[in-house]
Amino acid sequence: MIKVSETAKQKVVSLMTEEGFDANTDFVRVGVKSGGCSGLSYELKFDKSASDTDKLFEDNNVRIIVDKKSFLYLVGTTLEYSGGLNGKGFVFNNPNAQRTCGCGESFSL
Numbered sequence: 639m640i641k642v643s644e645t646a647k648q649k650v651v652s653l654m655t656e657e658g659f660d661a662n663t664d665f666v667r668v669g670v671k672s673g674g675c676s677g678l679s680y681e682l683k684f685d686k687s688a689s690d691t692d693k694l695f696e697d698n699n700v701r702i703i704v705d706k707k708s709f710l711y712l713v714g715t716t717l718e719y720s721g722g723l724n725g726k727g728f729v730f731n732n733p734n735a736q737r738t739c740g741c742g743e744s745f746s747l
Contacts, residue, residue, distance in 0.1 A: 640668060640712055642698040646719040646728065650700055659684045665694075665701045668717070669708040678711065680730050 642650070651661045665688060669681040685703060688694055692703040704712055716731040 639714065640695050640697065640702050640704065641716040642700040642702070643716060643718040644698065645721070646717045647698045647700050649719045649721070649728070650717075654684055657684060659686070661700065663701075665703045666717075667703050668712060668715075669705055670711045681708075682717075682728055 650666055654661045654664060654666075665685045667681070667683050667685040670678050671681055672678060688703045689705075691706055693706065693709050695702045695704070702717075711734060712730075712732065714733045718729045718731055720726050720729050
């Protein structure tokens with residue numbers, strides 16, 4: 639399960655609308671790829687369709703899809719949003735991460 643905080647939900651809906659997506663029918667695709675200063679980095683984008691192999695979650699009225707490989711790294715993660723002067727944007731609060739980089743965009747297990 640992947641959770642979405644209230645502030646992240648508001649920002650996701652706003653960005654989806656700006657980019658021509660519909661938060662009621664389209665998805666937020668969350669993934670993990672090799673790279674970043676800690677070994678693995680997060681991917682976040684919008685998608686209009688899910689494949690048969692994607693895992694589908696809905697939390698706080700946000701529809702999230704995750705490929706099977708990435709799901710193993712993301713179980714229990716909460717997507718948060720930090721705005722303001724010192725804000726970092728979207729932040730992944732991942733209980734599986736043993737180490738994260740200073741920017742919060744990569745991690746290792």
